[in-house]
Amino acid sequence: MYWHNPYYSQYIAQQYKKNYPPSTFSVAQPYGTAFSQFRPIPPSDQDELILPRGYKYDIVASWGEDLGNGEKFGFNNDFTCYFGSNPNEGLLWVNHEYIGDMSIFVNGYKEEPGRIRTARQIATEKYNLGGSVIQIRKGDEGKWSIVKGSPYNRRITGNTPINFTGPARGDDAVGGVTQVIGTFANCSGGKTLWNTAFSCEENYADIVKDWSENPEVPSLNPTHYGWVVEIDPNDPKSIPKKHTMLGRFAHENAVMTLGRSGRLVVYSGDDANDQCIYKFISDEVYRPELGKQNSRLMEKGTLYVADMGANKWLPLDLNKTPKLKEEFKTQGEVLVKTRDAAKFIGGTPLDRPEDIEIHPRDGSVYIALTNNTNHGNYFGQIYRLVEDDHNHESTSFFYEIFVSGGPQSGFSCPDNLMFDQSGNLWVCTDISSDKLSQGVYRPFGNNGLYMIPTEGPNRGKVMRFASAPVQAELTGTWLAPDGKTLFMSVQHPGEESKDVNNPTSRWPYGEAPRPSVVAISRQ
Template sequence: MEMNRRKFLAYLGTGTAALAAASAGLGSLTGGDKAYAARTADHLFGYKSNKVSGFFEPIAHSKVDDVILPKGFKYDVVAAYGDVINEAGDTFGFNNDFTVYFPIDGSNTHGLLWVNHEYSSDVFVHGQPGADGNYTAEQIKKMLYVQGGSVIEVRRDEKGVWKLDTQSKYARRVTGLTPTKLVGPAAGTKAVNGAVNVQGTFANCSGGMTLWNTLLTCEENFEETSGQAGLDATHYGWVVEVDPFDPTFEIRKHTALGRFNHENTAMGLSKDGRVVVYMGDDKKDACVYKFVSKNNYVPEMGRANTALLTEGTLYAADLKKGKWIALTIEAVQKALKDEKFKVPSLIKATKEELAAKFQTQADVCVNTHEAALILGATPTDRPEDIEICPFDNTFFVAHTNNDNHGNIHGHITRFFEKDSDLGAMEFDFEIFAAGGRQSGFSAPDNLTFDSNGNLWTVTDISSGSLNKGVFTSFANNGMFVIPTTGPNMGVAMQFASAPVEAEMTGPWFTPDESTLFLAVQHPGENTTDPSKPTSTWPRRPGDTMPRPAVIAITGFQF
């Protein structure tokens, strides 16, 4: 740790402007072409920025049960588990993850915040199952309610404090009980047992923003909740679209984007104007995917562009060849009919069972991971968050870790599409930054960019491993900033430290980068006795338990 700290300080020199200087060369990649930069759907899309997010003095690792920030920065708890969010009495869900800020009337101080809610808790939410191992109907109802997502209205007052507006006309919950609709190739097919209208969304991990100003929330580890609730598992594991401003917009699950343990989406445009969506599959030995729409994006069509996500081609990455493999039923059936075909070791089925399973394109959509492996896509080390660099069209993948391969601390991979075209069928890649003692971080997870071209990443060391064994030197989970260009490219600097047994998730800047929203998930996760929690964060008046919460970080200097 001391070596890392010296490295940080040597990097900064005597002034905090050094970080901005390190990344100043990034603009030369695009010649200042704002139209080119606006090809990705993220917080930088269509906005002018003051490029303020690079100025801070890195902190040291910490074991303190609080959010620790650099000098000059502060945080406000905007919403925590159980908070009432509207006049109807809806409450903020549990284990918040992905956040995305939608300005109201272009404001950087007043907007809507979508927040994912990933999973529940026996200790803090619905209680333990009965002696028979089953939950009651009421427990299941609560389990489903606290997952999904929240639309909340937030404001920054005259004192600079971010607060929740409980009188909001927009605020609402989208939960595991909310009616949703399957759209795309698998909707209404045998592969999903004929369903079109399905119940709810849950296990919502990360997500993304669309070019038409809606959000995409991703269903990740859905198997446990769907099993406990007795719901059809084929109805979950999808990318789900929501319009935060319009509750009449039918919430839809895009089956063309595949069904797997989705972490997030990153949307951009190919050179010929088609929508491209990158996606990771958060499990060991999983693949990296992208979807390319059949038709072109038309900005004037607005929200109607959602139809682009129902028709196109889903691909998986072959890292050995540097090529994208089209996941089509024709290709899968051809592979399975080849006498030389051997079932990959990661698939627990016979060749005959696979041939029976894959009859239509809907079967490919529902069983995407198996289809990718059959066609030779490369298993990787938990590909979690993917983000497109808005300046040069490279994209970054947080490969969190995979102890099956001895990749204990994970790494961040940078991909280069051929001719910088997101629609290309060939690519190259590099290990951009590796976790470990030498870098000061372990288990990279969610990613985001600032307008200086710095990559921000949060870490996801499991609560059971924190401050133990080879993870001791990293202390609590945290957030790091890594320049993507210049002499210090790839050097990580710590910006924040999480409370005990928590991870930080869902980083998202306001358009002017004056505020960074961040979710603090599962503080005190290893608690077994609620009267003796291992964390007490955020310690608000009246709190008797640790509460997952969304915070707003301010202090960025103009």
């Protein structure tokens, strides 16, 4: 592995000097936040979370940490979302995505031919997935930590009852059910206008397959997964909802905004090779005075898929696109089989559309396309889409490639996106753990977090802010209300480990690696 090779560190340094001459080290912005100006760091292969000079991080929560009420923080934390107006104390929703081959779990599991998960291992996995609500507070010394025993601390797991909403609720396409058990494969997400969280089920099919191989464990209906889940962190007794109006596929995230008439608009990408991007428009308008009752707007509307060649949004609706009636009996079936319906009417296959975020100044839509090695696209790119008349309810648009990955730009495989208050785009990368520092990915070192100005003289300039530990991925960036704390997940450090006693990473505590949420701030 390259992180043991001293000559590779010299290679990285040479590539860095070539791509980042000294004159580009500072981010020239007339306005800014605590994270707007920094000296970009070079690629690294070290087993540490590395930040620019002048910044520090604290561990907020780690896998297995006691929440003070008998619950424990789950595995492979991903998306984070801060709730509350107090920049020093609030609630944090955190996704827990997947387990993998369980090789670093204390009960042990290694992929072997014919080996299946035991019932006990499946029970462990179910509990460690889903998400966590944790109350967090900044102490007198400036360190963030969990408020142990808070009544808000809560786990949503693979065992939690969750209600269906929308056209697929009770439809034959989901077995006629109105409630399902559990959520997992929770990747990224979003926040609603009424202050609840979206958690998106992504690679659910792999988990369903693993669990279904054990005949002692009740089989799962795969149509019950692959949805966007709404959770209310402020109400510990609330039942989460799966909104079928947003379609069923490998959701990366769901970002919400308003159209010109006041209708809700939600964008989402399908994170897989040759899949599409979607948006939902509600039938009725958003009314702020109704608060959380606005959640009902997610039950009626139209889901669209993008035709990138025609610059059109195509309705996945039996009445608006009668051709769908040739293949699908009900609107619920259309939504359960979103991928098939999208391709059937001409949705454009793309190179792993992942996170989608909306620019806070001009409303343009930024889309991360991670890569598609089947097409020779190893580095990915970020699209910038502008709706016609700058109206998110429009059914036509134009788009451009905002920036392409590769050695010329200094980053590869964009995944999670975030905008700061100044309109700078922050990008987490997701080079596969087994490909890091190898082949075409040699120049990039470990995965990282990058800042890219979207306007001004440095528009499109990629600047590395953070470097992840060995085999980790940085995900789920979210700023506190005052912009002085950046929450971020460090996911799957040492993912290629096969022996818990000899892991490939020992971040963060010098022992077996533990996925953790960190809080980054200026020193």
